[in-house]
Each structure stands twice: as structure tokens, then as C-alpha cells.
Amino acid sequence: MVEFRYRTDEVTEQPSVTLDAFLDQSNATAVRLEPDDDARALIPFLDRLTLIEVAFPKFRDGRGYSAARILREAGYQGELRAQGDVLVDQIAYMRRCGFDSFAPEASLNPDAVARALAHYDHAYQGAADSVVPIWKLRHG
């Protein structure tokens, strides 16, 4: 269940297919990446996709953060969803890596999520979000 979504467009209705299935069939618009899938395999097809779902079977497995940034860096503008063992305290970093929707296995407290996202006004490093890194604020 998508619980938090930071996009204004319509939610995609199509179920996501696996990466292998997607690469076999060309008309799916939603793909699901497992932690050991190579996100770059989707780069030739990004403009056809409205949803890429990145699985987090265990929250400690951080490969999805790299997958997300890689997709955003390649110009993907569709919905990028973190699904699975997604907890309140990872959402802020996930947002910075380009995720804009979240389907946690266990329901999250919306107040806790809102607080978690509001702690930091700044960031030290550039990532996939639009936050201007501190070094840039210092030097213009």
C-alpha cells in the first residue's frame, strides 16, 4: 500500500513487472527492481515508465538508495517508489535519493514521518533532490 506519495500526478494503475519480464516484454509501464538488479538496465526505457518500484526486503540493505539515484541521474521523472521494509527513519535519506513514494510493509505514523522529514533544513552534499548543498550556499 502506498502510504506516502510526494507527487501530484495520478497513481499508476498497472502492476509492476520484474526487471527480467520487463526486458522481455516492451509494453509494461511499471517495473520492480530487486536489490541485486542493475538499475542501469532500465536507462534506455525511462521515458516509457511511469513507475519504478525498488524493493527493500530488509531496511539495512542499502542498495536501493544507489538504484534510485542512478535512475534520477539518468533523467527518470516518473514515480520512484520504495517498497518493503521501509521505516520512518529511512524516509528522509530515501527522499534525498529521489524516491517520491513509499509503500511500507508495516504502517507508518504520519506525524512521525512528517517530523522525520522536517529535522534538517540543509544538506552537506548534492544528491537526487533539489536541496542546494551547503558548500554551494557558501560560495554561490
Place this chain on the structure above:
Amino acid sequence: MKLLTGNDLVSGAVTWWTGNGWSLHVEDAADVGEHGEAILHAEEGARRVNAPYIIDALPTGDGPRPAHIKDRIRALGPTVRTDLTLKPADPAAGDWII
């Protein structure tokens, strides 16, 4: 015998299941026998203990003695700072660990 031990969530202190509560002192620890896992889950779920686990111990005249030296150090305190242990005034405390 089997002892149930863990840490107090808030203070971090090493604690021992006494049979109806938690004590800082291993002398008060009860033999949980076959029931350790059930008690462990109940107490952890209620947050009356953090990071609990079950250890082996031998009963002695002075109370249970954990089978492994690590748990004995845990029960008493660092051997190199006896002033920081639970029995700073007891010169024999170190022997109990070794």
C-alpha cells in the same frame, strides 16, 4: 541451570530475571529452565528488558555462577576497575570471575 539476562532499556544496566522481576544482581537470578524463551519474549515485548538472552550457569552456595567468563564479567564489572564493579569492597570478587 538457565538464566535470563539483558539490559535495562533506559539505564543500560545489566539485569537478571529473578522469577518475578529484574535485578541488577546475579545472585537474585532464577533458573528459567524450559520457559526462558517465553519469558524473554513477554518481557522484551513489554520493554521491561532490552536485548535479552539466555545463558548457562551453575548453582553455587553464593548463587548462580554464569558458565562463561564473559557473563561473569558482565555480572560483576570490569576486572581491571574493581572500583566500578557491583562489589568494589570485596577482594574475592575477582576470583569469582576467573
Place this chain on the structure above:
Amino acid sequence: MYKYDNYDQAMVDARVAEFRDQITRRIAGDMTEDQFKPLRLMNGLYLQLHAYMLRVAIPYGTLDSRQMRMLAHIARKYDRDYGHFTTRQNIQYNWIKLEDCADILEELATVEMHAIQTSGNCIRNISSDQYAGAAADEVTDPRPWAELLRQWSTFHPEFSYLPRKFKIAVIASSEDRAAMRLHDIGLELIRQDGELGARVFVGGGMGRTPMIAPEINPFVKADDLLSYLEACLRVYNRYGRRDNIYKARIKILIHEIGADAYRRQVAEEFAHVKTLGIDPPLAELERISAFFAPPAYDAANVEPDRNDPDFALWLDQNVKPHKQAGYAIVNISLKPIGGIPGDATSAQIDVMADLAEKYSFDELRVTHAQNIVLPYVAKRDLYTVWQGLRDAELADANLDLISDIIACPGLDYCSLANARSIPVAQKIATRFADMDRQRDLGELKLKISGCINACGHHHAGHIGILGVDKKGVENYQLTFGGSGAEDVSIGKIIGPGFDEDGVVDAVEKATEVYKALREGDERFVDTYRRVGLEPFKEAIYG
């Protein structure tokens, strides 16, 4: 040294508020321990053998008197009146309560300190040369680069759930005083055609499978460095093993795919990352570097009076030459004979703060050998400094001698340990208490780890001791021939293990063999490398 601007201060303040919120939710039961653990680790908070342990960051080992006094204050107010300086230039408190942790971090934040990322599967404290800014042999002060990396790695959203911990060291001399080659990433700053850049080594480490980091790139320019490191980390985050925590460090990845394959993957990723514009302009490195300008040296070049023989011995052993005439580098030993290596009482910490403020341009360093450095002491002040140290029992003249032991906390403090390390250190130091005997043995780096995780760096010891659990009984393996300096090498196990007294006897026998066979001014490790293990083995095992 670096001073926070409003942005830096806002970041640590926000972190305190965030962690306070997380602690509240943990105590209320909104999070399980399993969910809370990575969060508390990323704030330096362990659940250890006796209590919670807090590891406070001392970025690249540099701090001032105000910060040092805060560390003393934390020890008094929240702990048991002492702290332990670590092999990564940090400080640890062993008796912390969870309910105090947010308040501790809040107090630390008032003096620009924190415990950010001192544990967890993220990028840890960037370590550096404890003589930075004072050593004549450095190409440049490595610490501005370390500060740049500190900021880049802090709250990095992509690299906070790595396969395992990640440790980076930066040095700027060919003499390696920071065990740089034994880090996940080691950087040696060099000049090439007049331009400053870094030699990049990736894949070193100790622990279960010690490895010396191979060179991955001979020269990365300053304004490419962050992109290059981003690429190094991304390849690791994507491809490091996650199936087995003992095979999850980057050294295993590089060992398994080979340095060439890793280098190629990094080059490809770097070519891409470079297009993202994440490298700060050189102006940012210059801004940071301005904080590390040399102090206002004003002392004439006066040699200290050597009349006091104890002072003279300390001068010869613990005081090192400085790049600036009239000045010296003072090493403060936290290894008193029979004491606990790396520990200091709050009173001693305050004494060191006072001495630094008065006599070292208000700066101290923590070394990876668990000692303290006053980096800018005028020679005319050395006697006064020594007297102050002596009165606080901080004047042991044993730098780099056999009693200058690196020891992890071991089974006395650490739930990961298999054996106690501190009593072994105490017994060895006591056996060799005679300082003439120690000086005769000369440089002998002895390092003790209480378990295979090697936090005592035993692999890098001229003599290394590894504590193991032999059927529930503490047992100790001896290694010879390791080094964390530029002559980097991994020690080799010499034979079957010993009990506590046995390993002390074995070490003594080894030193006797060394004295019998040494030539010229060979150190113990030089003689061992020349003659090999056999003579030592024979003497020890008979």
C-alpha cells in the same frame, strides 16, 4: 582548526533533535531494538557489556581546550569520571544511560562536537596524521581535506546503509603515522607537476582478514576527489557482499574481483558522477584551509635546559622535532606502567586542556596509538609542560617503547571480545617497568586485540597479541612482524597460543632473542624481518 559556521552548527543541532526524537520513540515502544540499533549506532551509541557506550567523534583527532574540557565534564556528569581514547582518534564513555544520551549530545553540540557516524554501516570518522600542521615532512596539512571529507560523508543519503563500516584516513607525508594503508580508503596527498592531489588506496583493513590497500589511482586532483570517492563508495554499496558480515568490507570485494576490475568500475562510475557537479569549488577547500593556517609562532629558538634527568629522558623519548624553529611536538603518554592504555580521568583531561591552552596554541591531537599530542609547544615551555604532565601522572617517557601498548578494551568492556586485553597489557608493561631496559629495546610497537575484530590493531604490531576463546578459557596468540607505518606489513602467528602469563613470558623471551641477534641500530621488527621466525620460535617453544 576548523570552526563551524551557521550551517555546520545547524546540522549538529538538528541531529540532536532527531536523535532525541528517535530515543523517545524507542523508549515508548514505537520502534523495536532491531529498528533502533542502526540509528543509535549512527549516533555512536553501542549497547555494550556493562551499559551503553558512547563514542564521541574527534574529527581527524583534532580538538581545542574548550572541547577537551567538555569531554571531562561529560565524564564527570554522565559517566564514571574517565574516558577512553581509541585507535580511531575518538573517545569512548563506557557507562552511559540512554535517557541521558540526547542531553549529552546537546552539550557536545555547544562546543562543536558530536557522535555522528562513529558507528554503523556508514562512513566513519576521517582519521589523519597526529602531527599534521607541525611535521616538517608533510606536503600540505591533510586536515582541510579531512574536513572536506567529513562534511561530504556526514548524513550522506546514499551511503548510510552500506554492507559494512567504512573507514577513511588522510595523510600528507611518505611517513605513514596514521596506518593509512590499513583503511578502507587511504589517501596520501602528493604534488604532481606542482598540483596537489591524492594517491588513492582502497581495500585495506584489519579484522578477520587483514589486507593492505592496493593503489587504485595514482593521482586524483583536489577538485575531482569527492566525485572519485563517491564513485568508489557507490561501487561498494552496489556490489559489496551482504550475505556474510565477516565478508562485507570493501577489502573482500576488491580481493574477490581484483583491484583492476574495481579500478575499472570506479573509473566508469567516476566519469558519470563527474557530470553531476557534486565537487565543491576549490574556494571551499581554501575556505577550510584558512582555519588551519600556522599559529602565530613567536618563540625564539631556545634549547631546553636538560639538567633534570627525568625531564631529559622524557625530552628524548616523547618530544619530536617541529617544522617551525623554536617549537616541538609533545607526545603525552596515556600508557602509565600498570595503567589502562588510552584511559584518562576527567582531572587528567582538564590538565591536558589547560596545558594546550597555555602552551600549544590551544590545540591537542588524539593519536591512533591512544595517546595525546600537543602539536605546537615552544621549546622554552617544554620543562613547564613536562612538570604539569608529571604532576598529573601523564609524563611516562615511553613513546613507541614496549610499554606504549595499543590495547582494545577487550573482555573487560566489550561484548564482542573473547579474552581480556587490558590485564595482558598491564602485565607486560609491569614486566618491563625498568625504563633503562625499555630504552635498550627501543622502538617496539606492541598491540593487543581481545578478539578477531582487531580493534587493537594487533595485525599491525611489531608484536601482536590476539585474544581467543579456547573452550571457554582465555588464550592468546602471538604474531610478529606487523607494521602500520609506511613499511606496512601484516603480522604472522608464530605458533600455538598461551595463557595470560605464558604470553607475557613469550614476549619477554622474544625480546631476549632480539637483543642477542640484533645488528647495528635494528629495531625488533627489523631483526625479525632479517633473521625470520625460527630463532624466536626455538626460544619460545623450546
